[in-house]
Structure formats: structure tokens, C-alpha cells
Amino acid sequence: MTADQSRPPLPAGIDTEIVLVGGGLSGTLAANVLGRAGYQVTLIDRYAVFPREFRVEKIAGDQIEKLRRIGLLDRLAGAAVAFDEIVNIRKGRLLDRTHARHYGIFYDDLVNAMRAALPDNVRFIAGRVNALEAGAERQRVSILGQGDVTARLLVLATGMGDILKRDLGIERRFVHQRQSLTFGFNLRPAGAGAFRHSALTYYGERTSDGIDYLNLFPAADVTRANLFVFRDHRDPWVKALREQPKETLIDTLPGLVKAFGDFEVMDKVESWLTDITVAENCVKDGVVLIGDAYQTSCPAAGTGVSRLLTDVERLCKAHVPQWLASPGMAAAKIAAFYGDPAKLAMDAHGLQLADFRRRLTIENDLRWRARRHLHFSRRRIMHGINRLSPGFAARLRGLKRPRLEAAT
Ligand SMILES: Cc1cc2nc3c(=O)[nH]c(=O)nc-3n(C[C@H](O)[C@H](O)[C@H](O)COP(=O)(O)OP(=O)(O)OC[C@H]3O[C@@H](n4cnc5c(N)ncnc54)[C@H](O)[C@@H]3O)c2cc1C
Helix, strand or coil, X not given: CEEECCCCCCCCCXXXXXXXXXXXXXXXXXXXXXXXXXXXXXXXXXCCCCCCXXXXXXEECHHHHHHHHCCCHHHHHHHCEEEEEEEEEECCEEEEEEEEEEEECCHHHHHHHHHHCCCCCXXXXXXXXXXXXXXXXXXXXXXXXXXXXXXXXXXXXXXXXXHHHHHCCCEEEEEEEEXXXXXXXXXXXXXCCCCCCCCEEEECCCHHHCEEEEEEEEECCEEEEEEEECCCCCCHHHHHHHXXXXXXXXXXXXXXXXXXXXXXXXXXXXXXXXXXXXXXXXXXXCEEECHHHCXXXXXXXXXXXXXXXXHHHHHHHHHHHHHHCCCCCCHHHHHHHHCCHHHHHHHHHHHHHHHHHHHHHHCCCHHHHHHHHXXXXXXXXXXXXXXXXXXXXXXXXXXCCCHHHHCC
């Protein structure tokens, strides 16, 4: 990796095959896959070293298989804390135990581990991009105080911010404004003891609390807490959680200390208010959007990384090779990516699961009360069957279930 950290002017007119703006998780993964395929790639991000930012902190499920397919699972495994069992609790009682590989990792550690894997034919530039020009033949990216990069294809992986996209006439449509609140903080055991479990999920107890679930899991050298909430951000409960996290948690989730052990909150509570948005008017000559730059995800649904991995895999393995094999980069080529069936299905699933988690948590009409009851009863019953007859439980799990009910 060539990290130009001191920001001197670039050599006049850097020309590359593919320029990626945004070196968060999507841009960095895409640069890795494209670089390994032999393309000349330039990756630009405003941070030479990705800073501590509150984003995904647990990688699991299909995300692991997708990282394996693009050859980067080892990099995750080398930087994260692996754990294989989660104890799931609802209303103070054991719901079930989940057995599958999970990785706990802070987002900056994750992105920086993936940046460390960039091959030599990926040029990394630290700088703020302040203007873009896209066309059917060549793209131009201007970096503040450093000059321009030109390329055949521009990949925008700039996350949720939309200032640069607007330069190109790309807008964003709000699917759900202020859809959810996510909190993150570090815990340690109170006193000399240890926690009862290395990972635990505690589901909300009352719809009026708006709590979907609290995830407790190991990351770096701490126990990390991710709390997913559907509640107004101006609610006094939110202020109370920030100012008195332990008292507020115990008050809202009374069985937590018994299930996990007494705890102290080590430092400040981080929080994030999510808008669910989708890019509009994005089929343009020369430029393609991936990750959060295209569509944002509900953190409680845990689909952000699954979505961006689908984007990276489909773009880099199926579409870019075809696009670069013939002259030009007209919008008709780019449209094939946005119409890719695997991408469409993953994006639609992300939106459906966001809506499902919110309704399952807070809706109180008869239909959702029944659905919630069924959702959790099914898990409790399956856990009972599993204890008596693991083989029979495995056969039952193999039966087709609605995809939303199967998640989280
Ligand atoms: C609190 C929270 C919790 C989440 N939890 C989960 C979870 O449990 N599971 C899950 O799957 N997903 C989760 N997500 C979603 C997931 O984190 C995101 O989908 C993912 O991080 C998006 O990555 P990205 O690369 O698209 O965007 P980002 O990581 O935001 O990267 C964008 C990059 O673009 C760069 N950039 C922007 N503008 C410029 C510019 N002008 N010039 C140069 N560089 C620029 C930025 O510096 C940044 O590095 C969560 C999100 C949040 C906010």
C-alpha cells in the first residue's frame, strides 16, 4: 500500500483505470478485490488512518461467507475477537442459545486491517475530494490542495454524506427518516468478578420502551454493548441513558444484571440516529455508487455489511471486467449493476428487515402482538426440542421459514 500521508501535490495528472472515493469498509474492500484482479486502482479517503467511528462492530452470518469468497476473511479473523455462542434472554428468561462463529471488532480496526491488505497496484491517497466530473469516456476527481486524478471508472463509496453525489445530480430518497437509534459503550464487570457469558443478547421487555435488543460481546480488550432502539431521539429516556447509563439500563431491562453479571459502564455512551435512504437518479455515465453511498441500513437489522459485500462482489467480479473490456463507460453499462438481481434482492431484504425489526419491536396492534408472540415462542420451543433431540431440531430448522422471521 502506498500511503501518501503528507499530502504534497500529486504528480501532474494521475491517470488510473479505476478511482474509488471513500476508503471506509466498502471502498477498501472493493479496492482490494479490484487490485488483486490486476487493475490499476486509486483509493482516496480523507483519513490516512481510519479514525474511531461508531459503525458495525460485530460480523456474522452471511457476512463471514462473503468475506471468505473475496479472500479477506483471514484479515478479519486476525484482527477481531472470535466467539461462538450467544446466550439470548427475553423477560429475564433464557430464550435460546445461538451457536455460530461471530467476530467482535471496532470499525476503525476493521477498516484499517482491510487497508493493510491492499496490494501494491492500489495507490492510496489521503485527501478530501472536493469536486467530481463524470462522463462517458473519462472521470475527473479533484483533491483539495493536491490536484486531479483521472480514470475510466469512478466508484463512489463515500458513505451517508451526499455533498459529492449532488455534484453529479444524484439525489437521495428518504425511505424512513430517523428510523432508529443505536448506542455503543464499553462495559467491565463491577468488582473483581467476570461476566457470566462472553456474549449475550437481551431483548426489550415492553413495546413502550422501544428496545429491540442489547448485544453484549467481546471486542478488542473490552465487553462492547450495542443497543438498538426505536424511540424518538428527543425522548428524556435517551438523555437519561447518556447521563446515567447503568441505572437507565437496569431500570429498562430489570433482568440484565442477573443474566450477565453486575457491570460498570467504562466511558461515554456513543449514539447514532439512522435515516434509511436510497440514492436516486444514479444511473450516470462513468460513475457507480456502492455501500451506504447507495443505500443505508438499519443497524438493528444487521444488513449494512451484507449489503455492501454484495455490492463489492457483484461490482468487482461480475460488472467491472465487462465494462473495462470494451471502450467507453456510458450509463447503459452502469445500469447493469443497479439492475443486478443479487443486488436488488439484497437491497430489498435490507429495507424489509429494517421495517420488520421496527414493527416487531414497537407495533401494538393485534396482528403484531400475535406475530411477536409467535416469533419468540417458536425460538423457545425450538430450544426445548434441541435440548431433547438435536437431530430432530436440526431437521425442523431445515424447513422453509419466512426469511425475516429467521433473522436476528
Ligand atoms: C451505529 C451503527 C451501527 C451499525 N451496526 C451494524 C451492524 O451491526 N451490522 C451491519 O451489518 N451493519 C451495521 N451498520 C452499518 C455499517 O456500519 C455500514 O453499512 C458500513 O459501515 C458502510 O460502509 P461504507 O464504506 O459504505 O461507508 P463509510 O464507512 O461511512 O465510509 C465512507 C468513507 O468515505 C470517506 N469520504 C466521504 N466523503 C469524502 C470526501 N469528500 N473525500 C474523501 N473521502 C471521503 C470517509 O472518510 C469514509 O472513510 C451500522 C451503522 C451504524 C452507523
